[in-house]
Amino acid sequence: MLPSVADRLGVRRYSGADVFDLPEVRRAVVVLVDGLGHDLLRERSGHAPFLRRHLPDAHRVPCGFPTTTATSMGTFGTGLPPGAHGLVGMQVLDPQVDRLVNELSWEDGPDPRRWQPHGTVFEAAENAGVEVTMVGPHYFEGSGLTTAALRGARFASARTLEDRVDAAVAAVRAAPRALVYLYWGEVDKVGHVHGSRSWQWGDEVESVDQALAALSRQVPDDTLIVVTADHGMVDVPHEHRLDLAHEPDLMAGVRHLGGEPRCLQLYTLEGAAPDLVQVWQERVGDRARVLLRDQLVDEGWFGPVEGRVAGRIGDVVVTMNESFAVVHSGLMRAEIVRLLGLHGSTSDAELAVPVIVVPPRRGVVRASRVGDRG
The missing domain is CATH 3.40.720.10 (Alkaline Phosphatase, subunit A)
Structure with missing residues (x-):
């Protein structure tokens, strides 16, 4: 625009x-x-x-x-598109230091001109x-x-x-x-x-x-x-949410939990991503889509993805359908978990x-x- x-x-x-x-x-x-x-x-x-x-x-x-x-x-x-400018989520991985970056607050974040050149x-x-x-x-x-x-x-x-x-x-x-x-x-x-x-x-x-x-x-x-x-x-009522603090199987193999409640980005241990996709999809059913990074990139979700950007995207990305969200009350700030109105996923709204x-x-x-x- x-x-x-x-x-x-x-x-x-x-x-x-x-x-x-x-x-x-x-x-x-x-x-x-x-x-x-x-x-x-x-x-x-x-x-x-x-x-x-x-x-x-x-x-x-x-x-x-x-x-x-x-x-x-x-x-x-x-x-x-996001695959070029590199701001690919609310909280994403900086592969150079293996640490999550909150792209809103930018607290202790990287040089913004290097991150988005x-x-x-x-x-x-x-x-x-x-x-x-x-x-x-x-x-x-x-x-x-x-x-x-x-x-x-x-x-x-x-x-x-x-x-x-x-x-x-x-x-x-x-x-x-x-x-x-x-x-x-x-x-x-x-x-x-x-x-x-x-x-x-x-x-x-x-x-x-x-x-x-x-x-x-x-x-x-x-x-x-x-x-x-x-x-x-x-708007996602709290009874329509899954709390990962009580779902150890869904966190097995996850090194970093990024994204936000309507669009999680999971950064996994080496080799864990394919099995994690299956475990997650069985648990969430038709309430969410669970996709590997390569599939998202190949399908153009982020537009053409530059090489410096690819590692910032989750190994596994979970996008929520309908009125559903996934939180982690042990890792996410309490004010995030309490929010009623959410965004991040692909509904028309x-x-x-x-x-x-x-x-x-x-x-x-x-x-x-x-x-x-x-």
Whole structure:
């Protein structure tokens, strides 16, 4: 999606990349609402009158696999599939040190530029003379995930949603050619804690919708606004879960337990993976798919996989069907085990995200193609 916007802003590197039939403009604001799945938004669009007006023309697109924030941010920020950018899950193995890396927190993680060496869309836009600004919470500035997936933007720190809208409006007004990225994470947080079917989720979407309506009124008339998300969500009652702390047979041969409750990545002892697939499939039945890494790679789940990335993917990957999840109360943090709303797997509710286009009120231009400086 971001390469499409860059194309319409006249960034030569992405010439022809637009797949959404966007207008050519000189200024754009891209809003990513964490956890705002397309199907959830459509089902509960009564909470979002501003977005509902644009839903008939919205695009329903898959966010990629696994359906988790770190992976989707890598795809969003680079325009590459996970097998290329290398952010292949929430918690994955760093083969060089044989240790799990949480790609969200990046605590004690690797050099993010080594981990994800490809250039970002923001870097390309800046090199082409577009002023790029990222608006988000202060702790995102310089974080591992930001550096890996979204480097290249000037950072504007703002805490509340209203403050972020104000910061985005100021940034887009400040430059004749501008790309502003605004992130909001509360819809995802509320969905995790209370569930995506809760009244709390609806209230948060109402707040987002009001803020987006205000954004559309305050930006210059020639500004394109695009609203999207990184994944959707499903609610999984606790009685629909399997706890690996009480399933020793399923942990036999597992060196590291990565991924998350809707998409586990198992890093196994040498030679243990094939037998583990059989044991797991017999135990979970039709509630999950249990696949070897080679099968996932051959079938293109991550797109083409670069050699440096392959070892980060679990030897065995378990993707959950329907309303089902697998936790480990002895290894996973208690707050993860308690979550009601989850994502990571391949259901439509998790995969489908919206690309909602709010066109400029006027002033659409034939943007000249500007090459990279240097």
